[in-house]
Amino acid sequence: MDRRDFVKICAGGATLAMANWNNLVLAGGFDAFPAAKLTNKIGIPLKASEIPTNEALVFSYPVAGVPCFLINLGKDSGKTMAKMAGESEAYDYAGGVGPHGQYVAFVAICTHQMSYPQQEVSYLRFAAEGSEIAGAPKRIVCCAHASVFDPAQGAKPVSGPATFPLLPVRLTYDPVSDELAADGVMGMDFIKRFFGTYKRDLIAKYGPGGYRQPIEGKTIALPLSQYSEAVPAC
Numbered sequence: 001m002d003r004r005d006f007v008k009i010c011a012g013g014a015t016l017a018m019a020n021w022n023n024l025v026l027a028g029g030f031d032a033f034p035a036a037k038l039t040n041k042i043g044i045p046l047k048a049s050e051i052p053t054n055e056a057l058v059f060s061y062p063v064a065g066v067p068c069f070l071i072n073l074g075k076d077s078g079k080t081m082a083k084m085a086g087e088s089e090a091y092d093y094a095g096g097v098g099p100h101g102q103y104v105a106f107v108a109i110c111t112h113q114m115s116y117p118q119q120e121v122s123y124l125r126f127a128a129e130g131s132e133i134a135g136a137p138k139r140i141v142c143c144a145h146a147s148v149f150d151p152a153q154g155a156k157p158v159s160g161p162a163t164f165p166l167l168p169v170r171l172t173y174d175p176v177s178d179e180l181a182a183d184g185v186m187g188m189d190f191i192k193r194f195f196g197t198y199k200r201d202l203i204a205k206y207g208p209g210g211y212r213q214p215i216e217g218k219t220i221a222l223p224l225s226q227y228s229e230a231v232p233a234c
């Protein structure tokens with residue numbers, strides 16, 4: 001990328017996050033947004049190698065009202081590319097980042113009927129050890145209606161009623177600092193529909209317009225067991 005392109009992406013990212021989420025597209029088909037480093041709850045950047053493998057971390061991106069899962073698939077995961085059939089288009093999933101491709105992130109809104117982690121409860125979770133409906137370890141399960149997604153394969157639906165993958169979040173990994181950042185998301189049309197569907201709940205949680213506040217610079221990633229008071233296993 002030459003400097004002009006880089007400047008264009010930076011300037012465009014800041015603009016579109018506040019405006020129309022229009023079409024500045026990064027490699028792989030991601031919509032560009034300002035980069036946000038993943039931190040712990042007091043704002044210190046996470047060390048990727050210390051991210052647990054037994055549950056997902058939840059962070060907001062690219063705006064406050066969109067919950068995302070950060071998952072460490074572990075050192076034996078391997079970087080898995082996959083052909084994906086998205087809701088509006090096909091795309092190539094390039095796999096996770098990190099030395100073993102083990103760090104992946106997806107928007108934590110079920111593509112079936114938009115169940116998502118809330119303070120009281122999350123029916124969506126990363127079932128590291130497997131579960132009755134997961135069928136195998138390291139799958140994302142949605143207990144609302146038993147959809148299962150494989151995060152090692154771009155969160156493809158594996159079973160249940162969901163027919164589309166969870167939306168991928170683009171991560172970058174700095175091998176020197178061992179830190180992670182998010183800088184793009186795919187599927188903003190779906191996110192706009194989510195905002196329309198849950199507007200009342202989102203306003204109750206974030207205040208009017210608060211759920212659309214851009215995330216810039218950093219974003220807190222909390223273990224799901226701290227983010228939601230109840231996480232049913234199914």
Ligand code: FES
Pocket residue numbers: 110111112113114115142143144145146147160161162
């Ligand atoms: S909302 Fe997730 S399976 Fe129905």
